[in-house]
Amino acid sequence: MIKSFLNKLGFASAPFAGGVTPDMCKWTEDSAIEDCPLPPLFIVPIKQHIGQACTPLVQVGDLVLRGQKIAKSEGYLSVPIHAPTSGRVLKIEEHAIPHPSGMGLTSIFIEPDGKDERDSSLTPMNNWQDADPAELRERVRICGIAGLGGAAFPTFIKLLKDKRHPIETVILNGVECEPFLTNDHRLMVENSAEILHGLHIIMHMVGAKKAIIAIEDNKKDSLLAMQKVLDLADSDAISVASLPTRYPQGSEKQLIESLTGKQVPAGKLPMHVGVLCQNIGTTKAIYDAIIFGHAITDRIITISGDAVPKPANMRVRLGTPMRFIYAQRGLEKFDNIQLLHGGPMMGERMRHPDIPVVKSSTGLLAINNERMKAAHQVEDPCIRCGHCSEVCPVSLVPNLLADHCRNDQLEKAADYNLFDCIECGACSYVCPSHIPLVHYFRYGKGQAAQVRREQSFAEVSRLRSEGRDIRLQREKDEKAAKRRKVRDTLRSESVLNPENDKKTETTSNTEGKK
Amino acid sequence: MEQLLYATLSLGAFALIAGIILAIASKVFHIEGDPLSDKIDALLPQTQCGQCGYPGCRPYANAVAGGEADVNHCVPGGERTMLSIADLMGVEPKALEEEASVPVVAFVREDECIGCTLCIKACPVDAIIGAPKQYHTVVTDHCTGCVLCLEPCPVDCIDMIQKPELLEHWSWPLPDTERAQLGVERRESHHD
Numbered sequence: 191m192i193k194s195f196l197n198k199l200g201f202a203s204a205p206f207a208g209g210v211t212p213d214m215c216k217w218t219e220d221s222a223i224e225d226c227p228l229p230p231l232f233i234v235p236i237k238q239h240i241g242q243a244c245t246p247l248v249q250v251g252d253l254v255l256r257g258q259k260i261a262k263s264e265g266y267l268s269v270p271i272h273a274p275t276s277g278r279v280l281k282i283e284e285h286a287i288p289h290p291s292g293m294g295l296t297s298i299f300i301e302p303d304g305k306d307e308r309d310s311s312l313t314p315m316n317n318w319q320d321a322d323p324a325e326l327r328e329r330v331r332i333c334g335i336a337g338l339g340g341a342a343f344p345t346f347i348k349l350l351k352d353k354r355h356p357i358e359t360v361i362l363n364g365v366e367c368e369p370f371l372t373n374d375h376r377l378m379v380e381n382s383a384e385i386l387h388g389l390h391i392i393m394h395m396v397g398a399k400k401a402i403i404a405i406e407d408n409k410k411d412s413l414l415a416m417q418k419v420l421d422l423a424d425s426d427a428i429s430v431a432s433l434p435t436r437y438p439q440g441s442e443k444q445l446i447e448s449l450t451g452k453q454v455p456a457g458k459l460p461m462h463v464g465v466l467c468q469n470i471g472t473t474k475a476i477y478d479a480i481i482f483g484h485a486i487t488d489r490i491i492t493i494s495g496d497a498v499p500k501p502a503n504m505r506v507r508l509g510t511p512m513r514f515i516y517a518q519r520g521l522e523k524f525d526n527i528q529l530l531h532g533g534p535m536m537g538e539r540m541r542h543p544d545i546p547v548v549k550s551s552t553g554l555l556a557i558n559n560e561r562m563k564a565a566h567q568v569e570d571p572c573i574r575c576g577h578c579s580e581v582c583p584v585s586l587v588p589n590l591l592a593d594h595c596r597n598d599q600l601e602k603a604a605d606y607n608l609f610d611c612i613e614c615g616a617c618s619y620v621c622p623s624h625i626p627l628v629h630y631f632r633y634g635k636g637q638a639a640q641v642r643r644e645q646s647f648a649e650v651s652r653l654r655s656e657g658r659d660i661r662l663q664r665e666k667d668e669k670a671a672k673r674r675k676v677r678d679t680l681r682s683e684s685v686l687n688p689e690n691d692k693k694t695e696t697t698s699n700t701e702g703k704k
Numbered sequence: 705m706e707q708l709l710y711a712t713l714s715l716g717a718f719a720l721i722a723g724i725i726l727a728i729a730s731k732v733f734h735i736e737g738d739p740l741s742d743k744i745d746a747l748l749p750q751t752q753c754g755q756c757g758y759p760g761c762r763p764y765a766n767a768v769a770g771g772e773a774d775v776n777h778c779v780p781g782g783e784r785t786m787l788s789i790a791d792l793m794g795v796e797p798k799a800l801e802e803e804a805s806v807p808v809v810a811f812v813r814e815d816e817c818i819g820c821t822l823c824i825k826a827c828p829v830d831a832i833i834g835a836p837k838q839y840h841t842v843v844t845d846h847c848t849g850c851v852l853c854l855e856p857c858p859v860d861c862i863d864m865i866q867k868p869e870l871l872e873h874w875s876w877p878l879p880d881t882e883r884a885q886l887g888v889e890r891r892e893s894h895h896d
Contacts, residue, residue: 291874569881596878596887598784629879636875641784643873644749651750651848654829655760661830 205448208583209436210616212535214408218372218494223380223503226518232274232300232509234260235287238548239336240343241267246298252279255309257485259332260298269334269344272485273309274507277302286545288531290538297546300509312483323351323395326480333479334486334549338471339363339374339440340532342550345472348461349395357396358464361449362389362473364405364412365433365440368533371553373490374470376503378405378412381474382419388477389428389468396466401428402449408435437535438614442467444583456610491547493519495555497527506547512554513543521556528562530555535615570623578617578627584610588617588627595634600641603634611635740792741769747788748778752828753850755779755802760828768793776800780849807867809847810854814839816861823853823862844868 237243244261254260254273261271277300284294315321315329331346351357362385366374378385393401403420405413417430431449438444443454445467452463460467468476471489478484487507494501499520506515512529516522530537531545532552547554578588586607594603608631617627745765756777758764767773768789775789776798783800790797812823812832819837824830831847834840844867854862878884 289871289874290876291871293869293871293874295871569879569883571883596884625883626879626881629876630884632876633878640873640875647848648748648750650846651752651829652745652761654831654846655750655752658828658830 205433205436206439206444206583207447207585208581208616209438209444210581210619211436212369212619214435215369215494216372216375216408217370218492218501218503219375219409219411221372221376221502223373223376223490223505226504226506226510226515228275228302228304228306228507229510229514230301231280231511232277232302232507233285233511233546234271234274234298234300234509235285235295235546235548236261236271236297237287237295238271238342238508238550239269240341241265241269243295244268244271246282246296248279248282248298250279250281253277253303254279254300255307257312257487258309259334259485260300263331267344267347269331269336269346270485271298272334272487273300274487274509275300275302276305276307286542288538288540288545288548288551292541308484310483312479312485314483315480318391318480319394323349323397326391326395329479329483330476333475333484335472335475335479336486336549337469338475338489338549338552339469340536340550340552342548345468345476348466348468349392350461351396352461355461356464357398357461357466358400359450359466360389360393360396360398360401361445361465361467362401362403362470363440363442363445363467364403364409364416364470365445366409366470367406367435367437367440368535368537368552369437370494370555371492371533372494373492373503373552375409375412377470377474377490378409379415382415384477385470385473386416386419386423386428387481388473391476391480392466392468392473393427398466399427403428403430404433404445404449405430406435406439407432438583438612438616441583441612441614443612456607486549489547489549489551491515491551492553493555494553495530495557496561497521497556497558506551508548509546511543512540512545512547515547515554516543516556524556526559527556528559530557535619536613569625572623572625575622577620577622581616581620583614583616584612586611588631589625591634592625592627592630595630595637598637600634600638604638608634608638738766738769741765743792744768744789747781747785747792749781749785749848751780751848751850753780753848753852774798780804808849808851808864809844809867810842810849810851811844811863811865812840812842813861813863814841816859818859818861820858822856822858826852826856828852 236246242265244263246261248254248260255276256273258273259270260273263270280299280301282296282298285297286292287295315326318326327346327349330349335345336342337345364374364378389401403416405416413430413432420428420430433439433448439448442460446460446463446465447453450465454460454463475486488505489508490503491506492503493515498516502519504515504518524543529540529543531540531554532538534555537553537555572589574589582588591603591606591608594606611631613628613631615628621627745762748761748765750761752760754760756764758767764773764777768775775793775795776786778785779800779802782804786800787797817839819834819839821834821836823840824832824834828850829846829848831843832840832853833843849864851864
């Protein structure tokens with residue numbers, strides 16, 4: 191009661207440390223999800239998740255079906271890639287992917303045949319309640335599901351039933367705290383029953399007894415919709431939590447802190463405090479994989495921003511080029527427009543619209559340059575106001591950290607816990623001097639990773655060089671030993687029969703030549 | 705007189721005990737080799753290229769530790785290596801004599817290779833595979849770009865090519881704001 195009273199007064203409005211409340215601009219919250227038509231050409235990159243890239247399984251000219259595996263995963267931290275529709279493989283070559291570097295990656299180009307036939311090799315698992323969690327987990331893996339909240343971490347890894355770290359609570363992350371994005375919001379309104387079903391499947395897989403569906407209070411209709419299906423299900427184990435709107439509450443560790451008061455220690459995972467977080471879209475994808483046997487071939491994307499004439503939420507096939515999607519919403523000219531992949535806080539700038547959408551594409555924003563005001567082109571000196579430290583959700587000191595990163599003092603930056611930064615952008619957002627703080631942290635992290643790579647390469651080189659020295663020494667020793675042996679036998683022979691002396695000498699000469 | 709005796713005895717006994725402890729400690733915590741040159745060796749990039757004028761990274765580390773060589777001779781290590789060695793040795797940093805080039809790796813044009821194995825013998829990290837009268841090839845992942853294989857090749861069939869940039873190894877550049885550049889300029893002017 192005290193808490194709710196404080197809430198009303200506006201005091202207890204920061205359930206996790208720091209955070210900001212930007213203008214949410216949720217212009218598309220009332221627009222129902224529309225299906226995006228099939229583009230004339232799909233471009234499917236062979237890596238759409240965090241981890242190792244996949245190996246293509248198809249060849250140019252092959253006919254593929256929707257949901258057919260077209261690239262197989264390599265290594266543990268990886269999930270396979272599936273064809274977004276039925277059609278023919280046109281070519282396999284490098285193409286730009288949604289990545290801040292603007293670099294390319296091998297992609298499979300598929301020309302749709304318009305029939306959109308599905309691959310039905312995976313059968314539905316309707317009696318999942320009796321299924322072994324490991325079997326369900328394998329299904330989630332082969333369906334290519336990776337976290338659809340933006341990070342695209344292979345989902346099956348999180349769904350491990352581990353005896354040492356039992357999961358007590360599953361948190362369904364419906365926070366969607368990034369401005370503009372409304373894809374999870376709409377999914378909760380339109381597919382609430384499926385999401386609840388998916389949540390039950392997840393709870394069965396990890397053996398959790400409790401679940402919380404966390405939704406920020408700026409999504410009243412989502413809250414109502416989820417509460418409604420929950421009332422029908424009549425389950426005590428699951429509850430809906432309404433959280434005050436605050437960025438970056440959707441970040442896993444911040445959400446756990448808000449809901450349970452537990453802090454996930456640095457370098458640890460939510461499972462170490464007995465929690466599993468799942469995104470709404472991912473939960474729906476898990477539901478589709480188990481109940482229908484559908485591999486992930488589409489996702490909901492919010493297309494918004496002031497340069498988009500008709501903002502909307504769309505169900506888009508993975509591999510659809512951004513230019514085609516923007517064209518669906520009436521945007522065809524891209525002069526004086528900045529394109530963002532993801533939300534405005536953490537999203538990455540795209541250099542051109544000829545890039546396909548992937549599993550991590552939460553939103554496509556197009557914002558006029560005037561509105562962006564080239565925000566961080568002019569960087570003023572730090573005035574030590576301390577706002578950045580106040581809003582940092584992981585309690586860092588961004589201004590000092592940025593100084594160290596700028597001046598390549600990587601060890602000092604590490605001392606200031608650079609690697610705990612979640613790159614949420616709250617510090618850059620509040621900075622009155624427009625210092626691109628997060629950009630400096632990304633630079634620092636990249637440099638530190640480079641140093642680590644060089645060190646490990648140097649270590650390998652050192653071992654190889656030492657190994658070579660040892661080998662050369664051994665070869666030299668062996669040669670010397672051989673020579674000594676020959677000399678010894680010769681000497682002993684010449685001692686035994688001195689008349690043969692001349693003959694053996696010639697033999698030793700030939701030995702030497704060998 | 706008695707006090708003097710006690711004082712001498714107790715101090716003597718204390719010295720004896722301390723001596724025994726020190727003797728044991730020097731045996732138990734004995735370190736083989738030269739710890740300083742080990743530390744310097746760990747900072748070097750281990751290309752074994754010999755650009756410093758010594759036959760490899762280890763000899764250069766020994767020379768720096770022995771005070772025979774300056775801290776600024778490692779070309780591939782660049783400024784970062786020079787600074788950390790200077791820091792370790794407690795001496796003033798010195799400007800590098802040569803700029804480090806972009807990372808390169810050796811590439812054998814196999815059509816022209818005559819299979820003489822001379823480059824294999826020259827490679828300090830055993831990164832070239834081949835046998836007499838067989839094409840040789842470079843294991844790109846292990847090549848340090850030291851260029852030691854170029855000189856012995858009798859048919860000049862080895863090229864140094866730029867190391868391919870991997871997507872996973874890409875890192876963010878500094879922001880292109882004026883103040884970001886200022887930091888770089890200040891650091892450079894500091895060493896001039």
